[in-house]
Amino acid sequence: MGGKAASMAVARGSAAIFQGLRHVCNKNSPKFPSLACTGLPLRHQKCQYASTQGLDLEEERPQFPGSTKAEFTLNMDFHLPEGAPGIPVYRVMDGEGRILKSSEDPQLSKDTVLEMYRKMVMLSTMDGILYNAQRQGRISFYMTNYGEEGTHIGSAAALDPQDMAFGQYREAGVFLWRGYTLDDFMNQCFSNDLDYNKGRAFPVNFGSKEHNFATYSSPLATQMPHAAGAAYALKRAGTGLCVVCYFGDGAASEGDAHAAFNFAATLDCPVIFFCRNNGYAISTPTTEQYRGDGIASRGSGYGMATIRVDGNDTFAVYNVTKAAREMCVTENRPVLIEAMTYRIGDHSTSDDSSAYRTHDEVNHYRGNSPITRLQRYLINQGWWDTEQEADYREAAKQQVMEAFRVGEVRKKPPLSDLLTDVYDTMEPHLVKQTQHMLHHIRQNKEQYPTTDIFTEEK
Amino acid sequence: MAVCGALVRSGRLSRPISGRNSAFIDSRFAVVKRLASALSYVPETAPSDFGETTKMNLFQSINSAMDVALANDPTAVIFGEDVAFGGVFRCTIGLADKYGKDRVFNTPLCEQGIAGFGIGMAVMGATAIAEIQFADYIFPAFDQIVNEAAKYRYRSGNLFDCGRLTMRAPCGAVGHGALYHSQSPEAFFAHVPGIKVVIPRGPIQAKGLLLACIKDDNPCIFLEPKILYRAAVEHVPVGDFSLPLSSAEVVVEGKDVTMVAWGTQVQVLREVCNMAQEKLGVSCELIDLRTIMPWDSETVIKSVNKTGRLLVAHEAPLTGGFAAEVASTVQSECFLHLEAPVERVCGYDTPFPHIFEPFYMPDKWRCFEAVKKLINY
Numbered sequence: 001m002g003g004k005a006a007s008m009a010v011a012r013g014s015a016a017i018f019q020g021l022r023h024v025c026n027k028n029s030p031k032f033p034s035l036a037c038t039g040l041p042l043r044h045q046k047c048q049y050a051s052t053q054g055l056d057l058e059e060e061r062p063q064f065p066g067s068t069k070a071e072f073t074l075n076m077d078f079h080l081p082e083g084a085p086g087i088p089v090y091r092v093m094d095g096e097g098r099i100l101k102s103s104e105d106p107q108l109s110k111d112t113v114l115e116m117y118r119k120m121v122m123l124s125t126m127d128g129i130l131y132n133a134q135r136q137g138r139i140s141f142y143m144t145n146y147g148e149e150g151t152h153i154g155s156a157a158a159l160d161p162q163d164m165a166f167g168q169y170r171e172a173g174v175f176l177w178r179g180y181t182l183d184d185f186m187n188q189c190f191s192n193d194l195d196y197n198k199g200r201a202f203p204v205n206f207g208s209k210e211h212n213f214a215t216y217s218s219p220l221a222t223q224m225p226h227a228a229g230a231a232y233a234l235k236r237a238g239t240g241l242c243v244v245c246y247f248g249d250g251a252a253s254e255g256d257a258h259a260a261f262n263f264a265a266t267l268d269c270p271v272i273f274f275c276r277n278n279g280y281a282i283s284t285p286t287t288e289q290y291r292g293d294g295i296a297s298r299g300s301g302y303g304m305a306t307i308r309v310d311g312n313d314t315f316a317v318y319n320v321t322k323a324a325r326e327m328c329v330t331e332n333r334p335v336l337i338e339a340m341t342y343r344i345g346d347h348s349t350s351d352d353s354s355a356y357r358t359h360d361e362v363n364h365y366r367g368n369s370p371i372t373r374l375q376r377y378l379i380n381q382g383w384w385d386t387e388q389e390a391d392y393r394e395a396a397k398q399q400v401m402e403a404f405r406v407g408e409v410r411k412k413p414p415l416s417d418l419l420t421d422v423y424d425t426m427e428p429h430l431v432k433q434t435q436h437m438l439h440h441i442r443q444n445k446e447q448y449p450t451t452d453i454f455t456e457e458k
Numbered sequence: 459m460a461v462c463g464a465l466v467r468s469g470r471l472s473r474p475i476s477g478r479n480s481a482f483i484d485s486r487f488a489v490v491k492r493l494a495s496a497l498s499y500v501p502e503t504a505p506s507d508f509g510e511t512t513k514m515n516l517f518q519s520i521n522s523a524m525d526v527a528l529a530n531d532p533t534a535v536i537f538g539e540d541v542a543f544g545g546v547f548r549c550t551i552g553l554a555d556k557y558g559k560d561r562v563f564n565t566p567l568c569e570q571g572i573a574g575f576g577i578g579m580a581v582m583g584a585t586a587i588a589e590i591q592f593a594d595y596i597f598p599a600f601d602q603i604v605n606e607a608a609k610y611r612y613r614s615g616n617l618f619d620c621g622r623l624t625m626r627a628p629c630g631a632v633g634h635g636a637l638y639h640s641q642s643p644e645a646f647f648a649h650v651p652g653i654k655v656v657i658p659r660g661p662i663q664a665k666g667l668l669l670a671c672i673k674d675d676n677p678c679i680f681l682e683p684k685i686l687y688r689a690a691v692e693h694v695p696v697g698d699f700s701l702p703l704s705s706a707e708v709v710v711e712g713k714d715v716t717m718v719a720w721g722t723q724v725q726v727l728r729e730v731c732n733m734a735q736e737k738l739g740v741s742c743e744l745i746d747l748r749t750i751m752p753w754d755s756e757t758v759i760k761s762v763n764k765t766g767r768l769l770v771a772h773e774a775p776l777t778g779g780f781a782a783e784v785a786s787t788v789q790s791e792c793f794l795h796l797e798a799p800v801e802r803v804c805g806y807d808t809p810f811p812h813i814f815e816p817f818y819m820p821d822k823w824r825c826f827e828a829v830k831k832l833i834n835y
């Protein structure tokens with residue numbers, strides 16, 4: 001600028017200051033506020049450089065509110081995702097349970113690692129017994145967790161027990177880690193009078209207020225937006241806690257998953273979205289579930305911090321969960337963890353997976369399960385041996401069987417529990433319907449022989 | 459949605475207009491003109507023990523209710539599409555400025571997310587007031603409402619619940635809303651045990667019932683007749699008050715015919731009461747159901763036992779509409795008292811039409827014909 005123009009600008013600037021008008025626009029630098037913007041307005045004018053969405057309207061960059069980071073290009077390059085490498089899988093141990101990089105060693109104490117291992121074995125033992133119980137008709141349904149114990153225990157151990165958890169149906173190890181007892185599992189599976197759900201849901205619909213895990217429901221991915229909302233509430237309450245939300249590779253296709261990711265990111269929710277990518281959604285392999293690079297590739301699309309991890313490496317799962325939690329609570333942002341694993345068992349007792357996959361494939365993963373890998377680590381450390389293994393497996397089996405026996409013979413809840421808890425209080429129409437139901441049962445008792453196993457009405 | 463927003467902003471919805479339009483063809487311009495006609499809102503008086511009142515229309519009374527809720531409950535938040543600037547119907551005007559952007563905030567455009575997010579907040583014990591921009595767009599949230607919100611307490615044996623959730627949505631005919639800005643979906647939700655469905659007939663009712671829903675420890679769906687947002691004006695208590703849920707109100711006492719409705723239709727039937735008295739010498743008892751589910755059948759049964767004749771009217775389509783539930787219960791409980799079959803005057807079993815709206819609606823003439831039928835049976 002020439003001297004005259006410059007002095008005029010200064011004069012105008014001074015005039016502006018006298019007018020008390022320190023306008024804010026993208027042209028202004030904090031150092032020389034009134035000099036930088038030549039569109040200096042009079043009091044009644046709006047600065048031509050002002051922008052609601054923080055755009056710098058003079059620069060030769062794309063100025064679209066929808067994308068502020070992009071530059072222009074003159075090359076028409078389609079982004080072909082099949083050309084991009086997959087997001088790498090973070091791991092700490094190799095297949096033999098050896099720590100590969102000492103800086104990544106979580107350095108957990110012997111007691112902690114033994115506890116992690118024992119819980120995984122207990123889970124596996126319970127799975128075996130309850131699966132057989134279903135086959136014998138003693139419970140109506142069951143879902144095993146074979147192959148995914150590492151995702152449960154590794155993540156649960158890294159969280160605060162008060163971090164609210166939401167899940168899908170294959171996270172029993174998280175319950176176990178948090179202190180849900182064998183009796184609790186049995187009571188739910190038998191729908192008996194001690195079932196927290198009062199007999200209303202079929203087996204594996206675990207839930208516990210005491211252990212901060214919301215009760216499961218059958219529709220998939222519905223818990224995901226819940227997790228975002230719960231995290232928002234926890235953030236507002238200043239608890240310093242986070243939420244963890246478990247879901248599978250199949251559930252991630254549901255609209256609710258998309259909704260949850262988007263809400264969590266835009267509303268700055270401290271939630272860990274933990275995907276158990278076990279390769280199958282019942283019979284549907286991941287090749288038929290999505291075309292992109294797993295669930296992890298979607299994270300950045302929503303603006304979320306993302307990592308992919310070897311779900312069968314309990315220490316790796318522990319490390320990423322711990323780091324994710326830290327990010328959540330200190331930065332109030334969601335984190336997506338995709339834990340790669342394999343569903344060794346069938347989807348449920350209603351499924352025979354030999355109909356859609358080979359025994360060879362299953363056996364490959366069976367031979368390198370998270371339990372096996374952690375066992376190898378323990379043995380390498382000199383913290384475990386085959387004798388302790390045999391002893392513990394026997395003890396676990398006895399404990400599970402005892403809880404099973406006790407749970408099986410307990411009475412079921414009272415019949416009137418069919419109609420309570422629909423609302424917070426008993427509504428008149430439900431009082432009438434309860435009376436009708438009980439009256440009908442009493443009048444036709446011989447048609448309802450199972451009423452004797454239900455608790456007497458008070 | 460955007461269309462209606464534009465209409466609001468351009469002021470075209472600023473005069474009291476009715477869904478019950480008279481249309482005529484202006485031969486010079488070959489244009490069908492809309493005229494404000496049939497519907498006039500009769501203001502009511504609030505009970506004196508609710509304190510000082512001020513003139514408010516429906517959206518202002520709803521705004522006032524949410525203002526009270528956020529003032530009294532530090533966990534309460536309001537969220538949905540476009541609520542931050544005040545909402546497409548101005549229901550949330552001023553609240554973001556007053557309570558902060560962390561308490562009154564926009565969400566992405568995703569009803570299933572709004573519902574799910576609200577459920578999650580409520581599960582943690584925070585008061586969540588979710589807005590769905592039009593009841594016509596509530597269906598993506600249907601799974602969350604039916605399978606999650608409604609069942610949360612029951613399935614967890616009362617360990618968990620989302621009772622602190624309230625979802626609000628504008629519903630009903632507005633004169634030109636057509637298929638997707640006019641729906642009344644109350645019947646879908648009435649069929650879901652575990653949620654409450656509430657529809658107010660005016661500003662005082664709206665504020666009291668909305669505050670009741672917010673305080674109620676069950677997930678509630680609060681449907682607001684959008685045509686009344688500006689058209690309904692009365693003196694509304696400024697303070698905190700609530701009206702009972704699951705309690706029908708006898709709005710006009712009578713002895714010959716019982717008429718049951720909710721929302722805007724209550725105003726239509728008010729006029730029918732007058733017509734019946736003037737032209738037929740028939741005294742009608744008008745009941746506003748207020749809560750669709752759980753509904754106060756006792757008040758209706760008591761009235762029909764007195765009159766022996768029942769008319770139920772709603773904008774929603776006839777088949778499977780909530781009038782069917784009322785009629786079925788009444789025929790069961792009042793069978794020997796009935797002098798005539800129950801009359802239902804409802805929308806036809808079609809999607810909600812545009813140019814045909816005046817002929818689709820259960821207007822006062824159709825309702826009057828039904829009264830005559832009841833009397834002459």
